[in-house]
Amino acid sequence: MITLASDFGSPYPAAMKGVVLRRSDARLVDVAHDLPRQDVRAAAFWCRETLPYFPPAVHLVVVDPGVGTDRDALVVRVGEHALVAPDNGVALPAARRLASEAAGTVPDVECFGYDYDDPASATFHGRDVFAPAAAEIHETGVDALETLDLVSPIESFAPTESPGSVVDCRFPEPTVDGEVGEARGEVLVVDDFGNAITNVPGSFVAGREGDTVEVNGVPAPVATAFADVEAGERLVTVGSHGFVECDVNRGRGDEAFGLAPGDEVVLVG
Amino acid sequence: MITLASDFGSPYPAAMKGVVLRRSDARLVDVAHDLPRQDVRAAAFWCRETLPYFPPAVHLVVVDPGVGTDRDALVVRVGEHALVAPDNGVALPAARRLASEAAGTVPDVECFGYDYDDPASATFHGRDVFAPAAAEIHETGVDALETLDLVSPIESFAPTESPGSVVDCRFPEPTVDGEVGEARGEVLVVDDFGNAITNVPGSFVAGREGDTVEVNGVPAPVATAFADVEAGERLVTVGSHGFVECDVNRGRGDEAFGLAPGDEVVLVG
């Protein structure tokens, strides 16, 4: 199985799929091709929140503002999973999550370089570098990927550690003061529904349904389900990612709370 | 085969697919993930118009404004097909259509409850309740789904009847007076092309190509094909769903006729 995630929109992913299918009969599963454009951190978030649900696979992740520069192509192995991506951090949060959720012994995050040269295009390495790499790794087997000529080890680290050589991606850490009832964090992403997903852990509001909290001064009830408030009304809830979300039932939370990705969020209550 | 339909946009469907693929190697086919958001009736329409074209499958349908409330999870069996959906009516029109188009004896619409408990998230039952249910039913077999521990029968009814316990979804009925040449109906949905699809049966205009009808007072020719009128011109036609549609050749019918879903439509001519 090969999953595909990119910010390529349409129809560029089709060229990647064709390239893969000429080299492999792997099952292909689209994760998304409308990831926030050239936004490595947002793409890293969405990969972390989706890829760990999959069975062992090769995950092709191409959000690559540095395409055509000297940034490396990376292969990251985590147990039976491999991620193929530019060395810009986009694959690291998913790799850590895959490691920490693995059954049995926690595997290391093993990073390899993929030594491509002379791609046909300087602006479409998804098609000319990463898709062939993913197909090749799938055919060779994730457990044997270091036997490939173009693959060479860089470093391995435990998922709780930081890499020394490859580019990392870390999300900002919130500060939560349960005594005072205040959390300071940030909007990580806004999803297609308009839910503003923060980095504040859901535990800040869990079990407090019916209480009111202020989000940057805007009051809203804590609720479990969207339908616990009237249509068009704001709510604060524990979203499916485990973080505090600022939402509107049948509406857009980002607009109602005035929040965009990267905005600071102060929760009081 | 498992089909997937939702209003989740992107990339939430990927999490559902991962969950399914950890439990089943079924072929997955996307129906749509941009169904009109939290609009049960529109989703029910599109499922009715697409799912009956498929071979026997498990159809996962998640448009679920009541997620996290006490609404039930439903499994509907119609012959060799099963639909897995929230108990809000979204699956019923497709189920009736599947039954009425089945070869041989018309099967009943058999409704079962799926007795989930403690999903990981109160806001993403697509991932935590419905996707596992669809995978489990696929692996057990649609014909044996009642052997599953979490599945219990609710009721069965003929496709021409109404259910007693599960939530139904009925589309409004138009009034058509062929003698007077007037039909009163409603815009059911507007498609991506901007075609305003009404609930007036196509027979009201079929065979009358070249005649003019008025749509809420706006005149337009009856035509078979878009290209029977000039680019940018209005036409009234029998759409691919069998209903009267108000369209524009290479343009948007909804804008040209001033029509939106739910609007009353009076056709005269």
Added chain:
Amino acid sequence: MITLASDFGSPYPAAMKGVVLRRSDARLVDVAHDLPRQDVRAAAFWCRETLPYFPPAVHLVVVDPGVGTDRDALVVRVGEHALVAPDNGVALPAARRLASEAAGTVPDVECFGYDYDDPASATFHGRDVFAPAAAEIHETGVDALETLDLVSPIESFAPTESPGSVVDCRFPEPTVDGEVGEARGEVLVVDDFGNAITNVPGSFVAGREGDTVEVNGVPAPVATAFADVEAGERLVTVGSHGFVECDVNRGRGDEAFGLAPGDEVVLVG
């Protein structure tokens, strides 16, 4: 394998897939369903730029502004590939490219008519004509497609020639004067990133990184990679299709250069 390309948006492609899957267990791969609406030339461009990356397949291409008129349904065979499309030219550029890139002897472009009659709908031949045709051809085998009752030969021609009977699609030819340093061409398409893709061959700027060229009087540096210029800055580059593109790093080239599909482009420098 059957690939699917259309301008149908969503969820109409699902009906096509259902129709295919009732007749074939072919692997289905979406190329795109958001091709520029009813724009045969743009669709032909994108099919030419994506389909040749695929292994042998039946390619279903439905961008069909003449649906329901007397335009023919076409099957085009190129070696081991077949394209199923309306006879409006949309499949011809991809067919020529497939022929010219075939290994060994260059195959002819073999055109056949598909003699459908009485489709269920006059406005959705994708579902009622082309999808069944693609499934039938896949099941019979591309090499034996002329054995099908509904298929009859029209003509064959070398990829460098023009057809006599079927509708062709040719892209405009640019004029390039390397001595004077001027190229006159046209914007063929604008992609999802906002890159304005011209018909001027990349050779006009290749190897001249750092030079400045004027695009309709607007100066921009020639660059290999987006990131060779600052975010928000214009660049002129050789795109992944081999043509000169007018782009912006992390922005939209079409807006920055004031270019839309069909616009004339004069490059000086």
